[in-house]
Amino acid sequence: DSGVTQTPKHLITATGQRVTLRCSPRSGDLSVYWYQQSLDQGLQFLIQYYNGEERAKGNILERFSAQQFPDLHSELNLSSLELGDSALYFCASSVEKGTEAFFGQGTRLTVV
Amino acid sequence: AQSVSQHNHHVILSEAASLELGCNYSYGGTVNLFWYVQYPGQHLQLLLKYFSGDPLVKGIKGFEAEFIKSKFSFNLRKPSVQWSDTAEYFCAVNGERGKLIFGQGTELSVKP
Numbered sequence: 001d002s003g004v005t006q007t008p009k010h011l012i013t014a015t016g017q018r019v020t021l022r023c024s025p026r027s028g029d030l031s032v033y034w035y036q037q038s039l040d041q042g043l044q045f046l047i048q049y050y051n052g053e054e055r056a057k058g059n060i061l062e063r064f065s066a067q068q069f070p071d072l073h074s075e076l077n078l079s080s081l082e083l084g085d086s087a088l089y090f091c092a093s094s095v096e097k098g099t100e101a102f103f104g105q106g107t108r109l110t111v112v
Numbered sequence: 113a114q115s116v117s118q119h120n121h122h123v124i125l126s127e128a129a130s131l132e133l134g135c136n137y138s139y140g141g142t143v144n145l146f147w148y149v150q151y152p153g154q155h156l157q158l159l160l161k162y163f164s165g166d167p168l169v170k171g172i173k174g175f176e177a178e179f180i181k182s183k184f185s186f187n188l189r190k191p192s193v194q195w196s197d198t199a200e201y202f203c204a205v206n207g208e209r210g211k212l213i214f215g216q217g218t219e220l221s222v223k224p
Contacts, residue, residue, distance in 0.1 A: 042216040097210030
């Protein structure tokens, strides 16, 4: 167990809908990363937060947004969902940027 | 922009064979380097990391990696693989503004 908790584990939703994925980092970790893993794209970096502030942005679509709350948990919001958004979404946390990241079990999103 | 390239997409070995997985990155500044492993159906786990010092780093389960700065490489090695090493292996680089970028992954299949 890495100490990073992601909910829900599985999510099935229809195209056009909006979902929220939640991540609780390890105790003491200030940095949270979000990744999308699909068969054809590999592990794509979406966004990173550090102590509540956006730190770095990757290949995140405009339909997607994220935030990190004062208690350091983070949420990834995916809207206007398309079939191609079906993937495994991982959250990771680290003490600060540059140190090793610990991954959650992921949320498997299926858009039908 | 920072990127990571893993040379092999799928490697098939017999037990006791030696393993070397290639990883190259593009980023001219100071980097921290990682290898992660993802066993089937599980989350990513850290195998080893390099921050500074001795460029030959040892990780868990008999894995090691060598950082060659002049070649922008961080190859993963294991002298003798086991069936239980069957997994997907990801190289990652943390450099530009704290982004943790992963390579496409290498799927390793070890035949008993």
